[in-house]
Amino acid sequence: MGTLYIDRKDYHVKLDGKTICFYNNGKKVGMVPLEPLKRVIFVGNLTVDTSVLRKLADMGISAIFLTGRRLRFSGMLHGPFHNNGLLRVMQYEKSRSDFARVYSQEIVLRKIKSQVEFIKELIEIDTKHRFIFTMKLKTMNKILEKLEMGTFDIDSLKGLEGSATSTYFSVYTKLFNKSLNFNSRTRRPPLDPVNAMLSLCYTLVHFEIVRELEVIGLDPIIGFYHQFEYGRESLACDLLELFRLEIDRFVLQLFTTKEMTKEKFSEDKENGGFYLKKENRERFYFIYEDWAKNMRSFFREEVRDLARRINNGKDIIY
Numbered sequence: 001m002g003t004l005y006i007d008r009k010d011y012h013v014k015l016d017g018k019t020i021c022f023y024n025n026g027k028k029v030g031m032v033p034l035e036p037l038k039r040v041i042f043v044g045n046l047t048v049d050t051s052v053l054r055k056l057a058d059m060g061i062s063a064i065f066l067t068g069r070r071l072r073f074s075g076m077l078h079g080p081f082h083n084n085g086l087l088r089v090m091q092y093e094k095s096r097s098d099f100a101r102v103y104s105q106e107i108v109l110r111k112i113k114s115q116v117e118f119i120k121e122l123i124e125i126d127t128k129h130r131f132i133f134t135m136k137l138k139t140m141n142k143i144l145e146k147l148e149m150g151t152f153d154i155d156s157l158k159g160l161e162g163s164a165t166s167t168y169f170s171v172y173t174k175l176f177n178k179s180l181n182f183n184s185r186t187r188r189p190p191l192d193p194v195n196a197m198l199s200l201c202y203t204l205v206h207f208e209i210v211r212e213l214e215v216i217g218l219d220p221i222i223g224f225y226h227q228f229e230y231g232r233e234s235l236a237c238d239l240l241e242l243f244r245l246e247i248d249r250f251v252l253q254l255f256t257t258k259e260m261t262k263e264k265f266s267e268d269k270e271n272g273g274f275y276l277k278k279e280n281r282e283r284f285y286f287i288y289e290d291w292a293k294n295m296r297s298f299f300r301e302e303v304r305d306l307a308r309r310i311n312n313g314k315d316i317i318y
Contacts, residue, residue: 002293004032005285007043007278015051018059037061039211043071043281053077062211071200071276073207084217091235091310095222103309104154104225107241108161109147114245115168116140122171129174139167154225175252180262189273193265196274197254201247202240204288208296209236212303218310239302243295250291259287 004020006013012023020040022030034055039062042048056063057079065075094100119137123130143164152160169185176182182194190196210233213220223234225241254260264280267273276284308315 002036002038002296003289004037004040005043005282006040006046007281007285009045011046013042013046013048013052015049015055018055020052020055034059034061039064041066043067064207071203071281073203076207076210078211078214087217087307087311088219088222090312091218091222094310095224095228099310100224101152101154103238103306104157105147105152107225107238108157109144111161111241111244112140112144112147112164115164116144118245118249119168119171122175126175129171132174133171136167136171140164143167154227157225172248172252176255180255189268189271190275191273193260193262193274194251194255196265196276197251197260198247200276200284201251201288202244204292205243205247205295205299206233206236206240208292208299209239209303212300213239216303216307218303218307239299239306242302243299246295254287259283 006022008022008024010024011029014021014023016031018034019031020034021028037059040056041064043066053063057077060079063077064073065077066072067074116137119133119140123133123137126133143160147157147160165185173182173184176194180194181192183192185198186192186195187199190199210220213233213235218235220233220236222228223236223238226232226234226237228234251260264277265274266277268275
């Protein structure tokens with residue numbers, strides 16, 4: 001077990017040696033050993049003793065805090081940062097060099113290539129939409145060919161990526177039941193169950209990557225493709241682009257297998273948006289962990305590869 005989700009209203013979380021214990025109305029209702037954990041995700045209205053947070057920091061276990069209803073990120077706690085200050089200096093220098101443009105073009109190329117391959121798969125199996133998917137594939141291939149034959153600055157790359165993403169989602173939306181009302185990518189707020197699940201999964205993977213960056217000694221705030229924006233982990237945003245298709249596949253599978261249905265989400269009539277109901281979150285955490293445990297080695301390797309490149313091809317000792 002690498003991840004513990006604590007999503008119970010009014011729980012009091014206490015420490016007992018290297019074990020965290022859960023109390024409800026003064027009665028002990030559960031306990032989990034800390035040794036196998038890499039991350040603890042606290043959701044909603046909990047009381048957590050500071051001794052628990054100190055122990056998590058001492059043991060190098062990340063604490064991530066999500067809001068209760070909308071599962072939005074609200075904070076993260078770590079122990080001491082990696083000591084490799086020189087690596088971060090090199091990262092800052094490369095963010096102002098041509099490395100940023102080269103790496104950005106590589107990210108966009110890899111992302112669009114993965115989308116192209118996905119659409120090719122769909123053309124083979126989805127006879128209902130074969131014609132329109134073929135037309136969309138031609139558009140994607142033109143963008144890809146342009147990228148492969150030219151050199152572009154970051155603003156131009158964003159324009160090309162935006163066009164490709166729009167085309168890709170015009171395909172992706174057709175893979176879901178029409179009753180879900182998933183017609184386009186919407187974010188704040190997500191206007192249908194599919195967008196709600198995409199946003200949640202993107203958020204969880206984003207902070208998986210933040211953790212890997214901090215473990216190896218890179219600064220998640222300083223990106224290459226996503227330039228500096230106050231309060232945003234831009235480098236994690238860069239690396240997330242490489243995994244969006246895998247997340248999209250995961251979300252598609254959730255709805256195809258009926259693990260997720262419209263009935264498992266609630267609509268916020270006052271503020272707008274769809275959100276996974278509390279009684280369905282436990283099942284989602286289990287399914288997400290089953291998927292994520294197979295993906296984490298890929299997250300880690302992408303981070304390590306980037307660190308080596310920043311470090312002029314030398315492995316990072318940590």
